[in-house]
Amino acid sequence: MLDVTGFRGSLASRQDRRPHAIVIGSGFGGLAAAIRLGARGYRVTVLERLDAPGGRASVHRQDGFTFDAGPTIVTAPFLFEELWRLCGRNLSDDVELRPVSPFYRIRFHDGETFDYCGDPQAMERKVSQLAPGDVEGYRAFMALSEATYRTGFERLGHVPFGSVLDMIRILPDLLRLQCFRSVHGEVARHVQSEKLRQVLSFHPLLIGGNPFSATSVYCLIAFLERAYGVHFAMGGTGTLVTGMVRLIEGQGGRVVCNAAVRRIAVENGAAAGVELEDGDFLPSDIVVSNADSASTYRHLIDPQFRRRWTDRKIERARYSMSLFVWYFGTNRQYRDVQHHTILLGPRYRGLLTDIFQRKILADDFSLYLHRPTATDPSLAPDGCDAFYVLSPVPHLEAGIDWQVQAEPYRARIAQYLSQTLLPGLDDAIVTSRMTTPLDFENRLSSFRGAAFGLEPVLTQSAWFRPHNKSEDIANLYLVGAGTHPGAGLPGVLTSARILDTVVPDAMVFAER
Structure with missing residues (x-):
């Protein structure tokens, strides 16, 4: 890792002729994007305005204690494993992910507890103790959760939704899964116990959503956790950040801290680089923003280049x-x-x-x-x-x-x-x-201080969210919580995965 001074000094002497990609922000979405672009032949520079990488996943160290600033739950380890494989390595070479059980201990206000775990038989026993009449309903809910996962995550999670036709094509699936319902509404259809309804519906809060308004597509989280477990990165989530930075550097990329972006330069309708807050300009062939999507459009792009994400639209949107x-x-x-x-x-x-x-x-x-x-x-x-x-x-x-x-x-x-x-x-x-x-x-440049960007309701999901490939500006791409598919580690890592579909191969720029 370099600070911005060291970066400028090394830039002039570098003879790397690969097409250049700039990534704004070093959260998990930005780091994953950089790794994927590096694997596809780009020379990547990640710009981080803070003094250390990680964004919301940065680390606080004081008085001998280590605190993860943000994400603490790893629920889809295969997404990290895929990034390491792109670099010819194994995740286990650099990071130990240790399973956590129970996933969560849920304590109700009256002192009663429920240990939520991934073992189906153990969960049914716990459900029978908490709500004896809801065991069959719980089984039916988990069957729905699996069906939603198979469609919502496996089939549609990596779809870019760049066209309204993409949305139209999945409407039958959405209607079949009744994704117009809320998570709590779907849970309430299956179980009657109020306590069990809370146990099965709290997950949207982990990604910034209200269980009573978040689309029921997020019911898939229950099966995702059962299938792959809940894990913790030994040493703290920051070890994943450190490992990803090393992967980028191993590809010949750079992660530059203390480098705040003032604006994204647009020339002839396309992103052409970025201007730093101190006035320096860094040219690039593509720009990927891992910054908050609302802040990206509202503060980093001049209004005349924005037709869809106008100030008015940004201000009228619903936030987490x-x-x-x-x-x-x-x-x-x-x-x-x-x-x-x-x-x-x-x-x-x-x-x-x-x-x-x-x-x-x-x-x-x-x-x-x-x-x-x-x-x-x-x-x-x-x-x-x-x-x-x-x-x-x-x-x-x-x-x-x-x-x-x-x-x-x-x-x-x-x-x-x-x-x-x-x-x-x-x-x-x-x-x-x-x-x-x-x-x-x-500190984190989140519009209105919303911790997870846009609220995950149906009318702000998929095609309705800011697209991974900018609707307004060529060669500009978005990753992270504020774009499709949404917040949470699986969401932001998948947003970077989508770049494989929407970003041209580096050879397209190398041949120009």
Whole structure:
């Protein structure tokens, strides 16, 4: 990895004549795109505005603790394995993915728990204990989840949806799977227990969606997890980032940090390179943006070049919730706490309505608690635990003053955790830091501080999302959460996979 100064110094002396691709942003989508382009003959430069690669998957290190800033759940390891194979290597050469079981411990507000795992018989036993009358309904739901996975992920996940005809062709499949329903609506058709409905419908929250409005195509996640498991990268998710950067460098590409892009240059209707914030211009044959799709169009491309993604369209779109994340380390271990715990609050639908529709900071909350030291003790000093706790909150359109609200909100969460899973927490904390929606907007350039880009509703899915191949500008491509197929590690890695279909081979530019 280079900083921008070292990059400029090496640029003049490089004699690499391969067609040049610039990738804006080094999140998982951008890094995967760079690897795929490098494998197809491009000389790739990845530009990262922060001081380290990873984007939302960056790493915080302080006081001997290692905290993954963002994604912590790997559910489709074959997508990473494919990237390593493109470079003639095995993923296991560089990264150990360790299965996590249970996938999640779900704790209801009354203290009852449900261990969600991948073993079908074990899950049926747990369902029979929680909701004896819903076992057959659970089986039917999992059959639907598998059918949705076979169609939505295996057949359609890598389709570019560059034409409305692509959307028309899949309408029979969408109607057959009843994807006009919400995830919760589909779950509710199969099971009657309110607790089991929450267990089976929370997954859209992992990709920025409201279970009561996210299209039921995301029911596929339940089968995806059963089929491939839930994994954790030993050393933290950052080890995947580091491994992908090494793959890019091994291809002769560069990942350049401290390189903020001011605008994408457009010449004769085509992307021709980028201008950095300090005024330097870097030419390229193609540009791939892994930046937030709304911010890409709203801030990096001059309005006269945008016919579809106008400022008005961007501002009228629906965006995901944001996140409040508190990272903390303790001087003791909480051995009874699982790697992944979901703590459901007293309200389910009401809280989600407050977050997504009313856009208010409610008095109650539901939380995701991550304890990576349950699997990898090396992420904290001996005898200590590393945690982060995440609370879905409204994006910045809500007008919440996080400079004022952050600490009181953190204190309320700490009190709740101390009363439930982490007794004596206040006295055990030895390091702490927070991320608020302001950080998503200012540090990660997410429009309105939305943590996952566009909200995953049917009318903002597939053809209706910003296309992987820009509708307005030739030689401009998009990857990441804000384009098709959407957020989450499988989604952003698949968005890079789509480039194999829509980006010309490097020889097209080499022959010009």
